[in-house]
Amino acid sequence: MQSKRNFSAKREAIYDVIASTDTHPTAEWVYEQLKPKLPDLSLGTVYRNLSVFKEMGLAKSIGVINGQERFDANMTQHSHFICQKCFRIIDIPGGNNFIDKNMYALVERECGVKIETHGINFYGLCDKCR
Amino acid sequence: MQSKRNFSAKREAIYDVIASTDTHPTAEWVYEQLKPKLPDLSLGTVYRNLSVFKEMGLAKSIGVINGQERFDANMTQHSHFICQKCFRIIDIPGGNNFIDKNMYALVERECGVKIETHGINFYGLCDKCR
DNA sequence: CTCCGTGCAAATACTTTGCAAAGCG
DNA sequence: CGCTTTGCAAAGTATTTGCACGGAG
Numbered sequence: 001m002q003s004k005r006n007f008s009a010k011r012e013a014i015y016d017v018i019a020s021t022d023t024h025p026t027a028e029w030v031y032e033q034l035k036p037k038l039p040d041l042s043l044g045t046v047y048r049n050l051s052v053f054k055e056m057g058l059a060k061s062i063g064v065i066n067g068q069e070r071f072d073a074n075m076t077q078h079s080h081f082i083c084q085k086c087f088r089i090i091d092i093p094g095g096n097n098f099i100d101k102n103m104y105a106l107v108e109r110e111c112g113v114k115i116e117t118h119g120i121n122f123y124g125l126c127d128k129c130r
Numbered sequence: 131m132q133s134k135r136n137f138s139a140k141r142e143a144i145y146d147v148i149a150s151t152d153t154h155p156t157a158e159w160v161y162e163q164l165k166p167k168l169p170d171l172s173l174g175t176v177y178r179n180l181s182v183f184k185e186m187g188l189a190k191s192i193g194v195i196n197g198q199e200r201f202d203a204n205m206t207q208h209s210h211f212i213c214q215k216c217f218r219i220i221d222i223p224g225g226n227n228f229i230d231k232n233m234y235a236l237v238e239r240e241c242g243v244k245i246e247t248h249g250i251n252f253y254g255l256c257d258k259c260r
Numbered sequence: 261c262t263c264c265g266t267g268c269a270a271a272t273a274c275t276t277t278g279c280a281a282a283g284c285g
Numbered sequence: 286c287g288c289t290t291t292g293c294a295a296a297g298t299a300t301t302t303g304c305a306c307g308g309a310g
Binding site: 181199 | 298299300301302308309
């Protein structure tokens, strides 16, 4: 059976997990969420599909935090706050506004590079950890 | 023999390497720079000392780029441009000015967190790769 | 003598990959 | 049938750690 997106059932399930959370999960967290419902799911499949989503532009990597890559299916421009103690990642909706395309041009001229995108991360302690 | 900083000779040598480059090196690159002069240096020692420098506030991690952690002994506030093809990292001296402490306060109020620091990364193609 | 720093190798942690089998159109 | 997706296990890569040794004070 095919889903609405022409994804396999497992690919769809993996996408649904990352699309319906704002926890910026690791591959393993996604795996653990699905394992009870899909007992024959393998971790390798989760990794492979997360790569597929990155290539398709359906998800992106926030980077490696505390040794594990964190994924985000929220493709709107936004920044992140990263807790240095519990490694929770919190969206900062307006964060993109801090830097605009004029600044791209400025940096491009200064450094001789071509900028595609940018990311802003704030680091500190979250409300639960402070 | 102790050096000016009360570092061991190897610790001093490792610090000198990261302090005298703007390439934002990996542990392995530091190791390869020193190996010819210090044939009995081990990679574990490089990793251990880089950790020591982070704890001492003499160096920081720029993050894991293409699978390897990148270090920086330039502790002044600055941003980075990261080439998506060759993974070269270029300093953007004025980058810190894009975000000021008033924005910290804004985000802190909005999200209920305590911000210690922030980082801005630009991604694209460097002058050699475009 | 004691402590810190170190080499070496083993262990760890995360991620990727090869391959044969299963799934779907 | 032909192409894609998957499970499983092995391999790969980067980093950390245990332990015993060695040098400095």
